[in-house]
Amino acid sequence: GEDVEQSLFLSVREGDSSVINCTYTDSSSTYLYWYKQEPGAGLQLLTYIFSNMDMKQDQRLTVLLNKKDKHLSLRIADTQTGDSAIYFCAESIANTGNQFYFGTGTSLTVIP
Amino acid sequence: GAVVSQHPSRVICKSGTSVKIECRSLDFQATTMFWYRQFPKKSLMLMATSNEGSKATYEQGVEKDKFLINHASLTLSTLTVTSAHPEDSSFYICSAGLQRGGRNEQFFGPGTRLTVL
Numbered sequence: 111g112e113d114v115e116q117s118l119f120l121s122v123r124e125g126d127s128s129v130i131n132c133t134y135t136d137s138s139s140t141y142l143y144w145y146k147q148e149p150g151a152g153l154q155l156l157t158y159i160f161s162n163m164d165m166k167q168d169q170r171l172t173v174l175l176n177k178k179d180k181h182l183s184l185r186i187a188d189t190q191t192g193d194s195a196i197y198f199c200a201e202s203i204a205n206t207g208n209q210f211y212f213g214t215g216t217s218l219t220v221i222p
Numbered sequence: 223g224a225v226v227s228q229h230p231s232r233v234i235c236k237s238g239t240s241v242k243i244e245c246r247s248l249d250f251q252a253t254t255m256f257w258y259r260q261f262p263k264k265s266l267m268l269m270a271t272s273n274e275g276s277k278a279t280y281e282q283g284v285e286k287d288k289f290l291i292n293h294a295s296l297t298l299s300t301l302t303v304t305s306a307h308p309e310d311s312s313f314y315i316c317s318a319g320l321q322r323g324g325r326n327e328q329f330f331g332p333g334t335r336l337t338v339l
Contacts (some may be wrong), residue, residue, distance in 0.1 A: 209268070215265050
């Protein structure tokens with residue numbers, strides 16, 4: 111099966127930037143996504159990037175994709191306490207019928 | 223738009239009983255819905271893919287007779303945990319698939335916390 115890996119924990123100080131990393135193994139991904147999950151809640155789509163792009167910026171969020179290294183990152187600028195959550199990367203792969211493969215999740219803690 | 227609801231949000235049941243969880247797409251039609259299970263501090267494990275009007279496709283290791291999935295309409299899929307046991311306690315999340323601008327998206331429900339005593 112597809113392996114999507116993330117580091118488990120990240121702590122940053124309020125106001126600093128956070129960078130959450132994700133690596134994957136299947137090179138036939140079409141889109142890659144970042145989701146946010148707050149405690150006891152479902153997943154909220156934050157942003158996505160098409161696999162032939164290498165960067166996408168959306169307000170405080172910057173997604174970088176290195177397709178050669180199969181590495182995806184999410185940078186959150188000016189991190190706030192409300193950003194504390196678990197962040198999942200996910201990829202959709204061509205010809206899998208809209209199936210997503212999720213990373214292991216990174217728990218982000220923002221220290222006031 | 224693209225809101226998905228789940229009901230109930232929390233359920234506590236006795237061992238041996240069955241529990242039904244509903245997943246509804248409120249403002250769009252979803253040909254495909256997905257059921258995930260999430261253990262504490264773990265990622266989402268895809269249990270099954272549910273297509274409207276046909277049998278669900280279960281992932282390896284998921285017992286289809288224990289986790290019954292019905293996708294009777296384009297806006298409703300149900301997951302029934304039959305003869306629940308304490309090890310079935312978990313957070314169950316559904317999602318509904320939608321194609322937008324050539325891109326596949328999944329919209330997630332808020333999840334159902336199942337506790338089996």
